[in-house]
């Protein structure tokens with residue numbers, strides 16, 4: 001039912017400088033795989049095969065990653081090293097990739113609006129690939145697609161965070177609707193601890209209905225002078241309904257050094273056990 005996944009990947013990644021000075025943060029590897037590839041694989045698991053990526057200056061490596069590398073491939077053809085390219089080849093054979101550029105970094109809401117020509121007038125998923133999710137069973141997007149099938153409205157993934165951490169996130173207030181599902185009444189971008197309506201923080205997974213584009217077109221810059229997706233979603237919830245889903249799994253903020261190192265430890269264990277391909 002959801003056919004397209006948008007990857008806003010134009011941000012500067014300042015928390016990871018100097019590594020991200022000339023390299024997109026989405027290309028940072030957790031063990032041997034770049035963050036964006038984990039995101040694409042999560043989308044594929046949810047049955048989504050059209051990937052739309054919003055890039056910016058200095059992000060060409062993303063396009064090159066999802067393309068054939070003739071010289072390299074002919075070099076290792078027939079050798080034992082060929083197996084290392086098996087997964088990425090499968091992605092290239094199965095998925096389509098389209099790109100657009102966000103020319104000025106005006107915030108996540110603006111980046112999503114830049115993706116409109118690639119997405120069109122249909123519901124779509126959004127993955128911020130610096131949020132890497134580890135799930136025992138179904139991936140977060142698969143979990144969210146199931147909820148979308150039932151309720152057909154925009155959904156944000158949330159997790160409980162420490163109250164001292166709320167000021168880093170969009171935070172929701174909501175009423176319980178179903179198991180781990182809340183109807184959103186309010187959401188505030190990066191609230192101070194005393195203004196936060198709960199400790200349910202929005203993480204980098206969304207399913208959005210396409211009316212969000214019209215709302216984003218007139219959303220004024222908010223916190224930090226950026227066009228915030230949270231502000232647009234708040235308008236959407238006043239007009240209709242937005243759900244928050246407390247997903248099953250663990251999220252690592254790989255845009256921060258701490259989260260990146262934690263994820264590396266966890267995924268390296270999986271790698272050693274042969275659980276990663």
Ligand code: UTP
Pocket residue numbers: 008009010011012013014015016054102104105106107108110111128129130255
């Ligand atoms: P972040 O808040 O992680 O910002 O954006 P950032 O600039 O990438 O990283 P820091 O904070 O400077 O270290 C969340 C997501 O939104 C995208 C980013 O690429 C990231 O996936 N984004 C953000 C855009 O695509 N464009 C923007 O203008 C802002």
